[in-house]
Amino acid sequence: MASLPRWLLLLLPLLLCYVPCCSSAMQSWLQPFDLLYTAGVQAFFQGDWSQSRDYLQRALLSYTLLRQVKVSCQAQCQREAPLHVWLKDLSFMDAVLQRSECLEHCERLQLGPPTRHKVSSAVHKEFKRREPYNFLQAAYFKLGQMDAALAAAHTFFVANPQHAQIREDLGKYRNLQGVHWDSVRDLEALPYWKAYEEGMHHYNVQNYTQSILRLETSLKEVFMSLDECRALCEGTQEEETHTETQQKVYEIIAGWYVQLLKCKQACVKEIATKPGQKYPIHDFIPSHFHLLHSAYAAVNDGAAAVENILTYLLFYPRDDSAQEKLQQYRERFGEKEGVRARENVRAYIQQSLGEKRLIFYAMESLDVSFEDPDAWTPEENISEAVKDKLRAEKQKRREEEQEEERVEEERAAEEEQRGPLPFEGPRVTLDSRQLNGSHRVVLDGVLTWPECQEILRLARTPAGSGDGHQERRSPHTPHEHYKSLSVLKAVKLAGEGAVATPGIRLFLDAGERSRRIVESYFRTETSLFVSYTQLVCRTALEGKQDGRVDLSHPVHADNCVLDPEGRECWKEPPAYIHRDYSAVLFLNDDFEGGDLFFTDLDAITTTAEVRPTCGRLAAFSSGGENPHGVRAVTSGRRCVIALWFTHSSEHAEKERKEAEQLLTQTEISSPQEGSTSQRSSAPHETKNAQGRKQRVSPTERVRLTREEL
Ligand SMILES: *[C@@H]1O[C@H](CO)[C@@H](O)[C@H](O)[C@H]1NC(C)=O
Numbered sequence: 037m038a039s040l041p042r043w044l045l046l047l048l049p050l051l052l053c054y055v056p057c058c059s060s061a062m063q064s065w066l067q068p069f070d071l072l073y074t075a076g077v078q079a080f081f082q083g084d085w086s087q088s089r090d091y092l093q094r095a096l097l098s099y100t101l102l103r104q105v106k107v108s109c110q111a112q113c114q115r116e117a118p119l120h121v122w123l124k125d126l127s128f129m130d131a132v133l134q135r136s137e138c139l140e141h142c143e144r145l146q147l148g149p150p151t152r153h154k155v156s157s158a159v160h161k162e163f164k165r166r167e168p169y170n171f172l173q174a175a176y177f178k179l180g181q182m183d184a185a186l187a188a189a190h191t192f193f194v195a196n197p198q199h200a201q202i203r204e205d206l207g208k209y210r211n212l213q214g215v216h217w218d219s220v221r222d223l224e225a226l227p228y229w230k231a232y233e234e235g236m237h238h239y240n241v242q243n244y245t246q247s248i249l250r251l252e253t254s255l256k257e258v259f260m261s262l263d264e265c266r267a268l269c270e271g272t273q274e275e276e277t278h279t280e281t282q283q284k285v286y287e288i289i290a291g292w293y294v295q296l297l298k299c300k301q302a303c304v305k306e307i308a309t310k311p312g313q314k315y316p317i318h319d320f321i322p323s324h325f326h327l328l329h330s331a332y333a334a335v336n337d338g339a340a341a342v343e344n345i346l347t348y349l350l351f352y353p354r355d356d357s358a359q360e361k362l363q364q365y366r367e368r369f370g371e372k373e374g375v376r377a378r379e380n381v382r383a384y385i386q387q388s389l390g391e392k393r394l395i396f397y398a399m400e401s402l403d404v405s406f407e408d409p410d411a412w413t414p415e416e417n418i419s420e421a422v423k424d425k426l427r428a429e430k431q432k433r434r435e436e437e438q439e440e441e442r443v444e445e446e447r448a449a450e451e452e453q454r455g456p457l458p459f460e461g462p463r464v465t466l467d468s469r470q471l472n473g474s475h476r477v478v479l480d481g482v483l484t485w486p487e488c489q490e491i492l493r494l495a496r497t498p499a500g501s502g503d504g505h506q507e508r509r510s511p512h513t514p515h516e517h518y519k520s521l522s523v524l525k526a527v528k529l530a531g532e533g534a535v536a537t538p539g540i541r542l543f544l545d546a547g548e549r550s551r552r553i554v555e556s557y558f559r560t561e562t563s564l565f566v567s568y569t570q571l572v573c574r575t576a577l578e579g580k581q582d583g584r585v586d587l588s589h590p591v592h593a594d595n596c597v598l599d600p601e602g603r604e605c606w607k608e609p610p611a612y613i614h615r616d617y618s619a620v621l622f623l624n625d626d627f628e629g630g631d632l633f634f635t636d637l638d639a640i641t642t643t644a645e646v647r648p649t650c651g652r653l654a655a656f657s658s659g660g661e662n663p664h665g666v667r668a669v670t671s672g673r674r675c676v677i678a679l680w681f682t683h684s685s686e687h688a689e690k691e692r693k694e695a696e697q698l699l700t701q702t703e704i705s706s707p708q709e710g711s712t713s714q715r716s717s718a719p720h721e722t723k724n725a726q727g728r729k730q731r732v733s734p735t736e737r738v739r740l741t742r743e744e745l
Pocket residue numbers: 243246
C-alpha cells in the first residue's frame with residue numbers, strides 16, 4: 037500500500053475531518069481508519085450504499101496516509117535527531133530521547149494524540165487482507181458504478197485468490213455490457229511488481245532494451261518500498277505479550293531493540309512476497325542484478341554489464357559462474373576503468389549485515405529466534421552456535437509447515453464427510469479431532485470486526501433501559517455481573533430508540549448465519565431451527581477476584597442432566613431435551629479468562645479449550661458428548677451470542693419471527709438521513725426458499741450480487 041492510487045488523492049480534501057462533531061482544533065488531523073471502516077460497514081448494513089462507499093474510500097485513504105505520515109516523520113527525525121552518536125556516557129540516551137520527542141511531535145501535529153490511531157490488530161489484518169475492498173465493490177455495484185466495482189473486486193481478488201465467489205463474480209462483472217476491460221486493475225498494486233513482471237517477460241522474449249528499462253524501475257521502487265517498510269518498524273512496535281516482571285532495564289532495551297531489528301529484516305521477505313502468495317520470491321533483490329548483467333551484455337553495454345555482475349558478486353562473492361562471467365566481460369569489452377559495484381547496494385548489504393550481526397549475538401546470549409530472509413548471508417559471519425540454531429529453527433518451521441499441510445489434508449478429508457460451508461468467509465479452524473471430541477467445530481470469520489463492534493454496542497446501552505436488560509449478579513458466581521438480551525427485547529429497545537437498528541439486524545443475522553453453518557457443516561438430516569438466541573455479557577467485578585477458584589459457568593451439557601459420578605447424562609426434564617446443537621459466537625477478546633472448555637463426562641478432565649475472539653463460532657452437539665463450561669472472567673467483560681438449535685419446528689424461536697416483523701416496521705418507520713437510503717425498499721433483503729424474509733450477510737452478498745446479475 038505504499039503508493040497512493042491517484043483516484044484516492046482526489047479525495048484527500050474530503051478526508052481531513054469529515055466528522056461533524058470534531059472541534060476546530062482537530063480539523064487538520066487524519067481521521068482514524070478503523071472508525072471510518074466501521075462507519076462504512078455500518079452504512080453498508082443499512083443499505084446506504086453511497087455513504088458506505090464514501091466511508092470505505094476514506095478508510096482506505098486514511099490507512100495509506102497514516103503510513104505515509106509515519107514514514108515521513110521517520111525520515112524527518114532521522115535528519116533532525118540523528119542516532120549516529122558516539123555510544124558514550126549519556127549521549128546515546130540523549131539522542132534516543134530526542135528522537136522520541138521529535139517523532140512524537142511530528143506525528144502529533146498531523147495525527148493528533150497517539151491514542152487516536154491505536155488500531156486493533158484484527159483491523160490491521162483485515163486491511164492487509166484488503167477486506168474493505170470486498171464491501172466497497174459491493175457498494176459500487178449497488179450504485180451502478182460498474183467500472184469501479186470491477187476494479188475494487190479485482191483488487192480484493194488479487195490478495196484473496198482462493199476466494200471462489202469473487203472469482204466467479206469477476207467473470208460475471210466482465211461480461212456485463214458497458215464495463216471496460218481496462219478497469220480491471222489492482223488499485224493497491226505496488227509499482228515494482230508490474231515493472232518486475234514486465235521486465236521478466238521482456239527478458240524471456242529476448243527484448244533486452246525493454247527488459248533493462250523495467251528492471252531498473254523495479255529496483256528503484258523495490259528499495260523505496262523497503263525503506264518504507266523498515267521505517268514503519270520504528271513507527272509501531274508490536275505489543276510484547278510476555279510480562280516478565282523480573283527483567284532488568286538493559287534486558288528490556290535489548291529485547292526491544294532486537295525486535296526492531298527483526299522487524300526491519302523481515303521487510304525483505306514482505307517485499308518479495310506477492311499479494312495473495314504464501315512464499316516470497318527466492319533471492320528477489322540479487323536476482324535483479326543477475327538478469328541485468330546479461331541484459332546489458334546482450335545490448336553490448338559493457339560498463340553496465342560489469343557494474344551489475346560486480347553488484348551481484350557483492351551478494352555472492354564466491355559464485356564461480358559469476359566470477360567467470362566477469363572474466364568473460366573483461367575480455368569481451370576490455371577493462372572498464374572506474375566501473376564498480378553499485379554503491380547503494382554495498383551500503384544496503386553492510387547495513388543488513390550489521391543488523392544480522394547484532395541479532396546473531398542476541399541469539400547466542402539471549403533467547404532470541406530469527407529467520408534469516410536472505411540466502412546470501414556469508415557463512416563466515418555466522419558462528420557455529422548460531423548456525424545450529426538457525427538450522428534447528430528452519431527444521432522446526434519445515435516441520436510446522438508439514439504439520440500444517442497434514443492438518444490441511446485431514447481437514448479436507450473430514451470436510452468431505454462434513455458438509456460444505458454455505459457461504460464464503462467463515463473457515464474451519466478446529467475440527468472434532470483437533471478438539472479431542474466428537475461433533476465439535478470451531479470456525480473463524482463468521483463476523484467481521486466492525487460487525488462485532490456493532491453488536492457489542494447493543495450491550496453497552498445503559499443498564500435498566502429496558503425490561504430484562506439490567507446488569508445483575510451472575511446466577512453462577514458472585515464474582516461477576518451478568519447481562520443478557522434476547523432478540524425480541526433488543527428489537528423493543530430499538531423501538532424505544534434505546535439502541536440502533538443495524539446492530540439488531542446483525543444480531544438477528546448472526547443467529548441465522550450460524551444456523552446455516554451448523555446445518556450444513558454437520559449435514560443434519562432435517563433442517564434446524566433456532567430455538568433460542570441470547571446476547572450474554574459477563575463482567576468481572578473489580579476487587580472481587582482475589583483467590584477466585586470458581587468458574588464463570590459451571591460444567592454442564594445442554595440437553596441432558598449431567599451426572600459426573602455416574603458418568604451419565606440423563607436426557608430428561610428439567611433439561612431442555614429439544615436442543616440438538618449449541619453454538620457460541622464470540623464477539624470480543626479484550627478481557628482476561630473466559631475461555632470456553634470441553635470436558636469428559638466426569639466434568640473434570642478438560643479435553644479442549646477455545647479462546648474467544650471476534651467472529652469465532654464454537655458449535656457442537658448438545659448432548660452428553662459435549663459437557664462444557666466457561667472459565668472465570670477475571671478482568672473486563674466477555675460478550676457472546678449464545679445459540680441453541682433444534683430439529684423440532686414447534687420449538688423454533690417464536691420471538692425471532694416477532695422480532696423480524698417488528699424490526700422491519702421499525703426500519704421502515706425510522707427516518708433516514710440522506711436521500712440515497714434505500715432502506716425502506718430493502719434492496720438488501722431477499723427471500724429464501726421458505727419465503728421467509730432474510731437479511732443478507734456480508735459474506736453472502738457476493739452471492740446475492742451474482743444472482744442479481
Ligand atoms: C520490444 O518491446 C517493445 C515494446 O513492447 C516493442 O515496441 C519492440 O518492437 C520489441 N522489440 C523486439 C525486438 O521484439
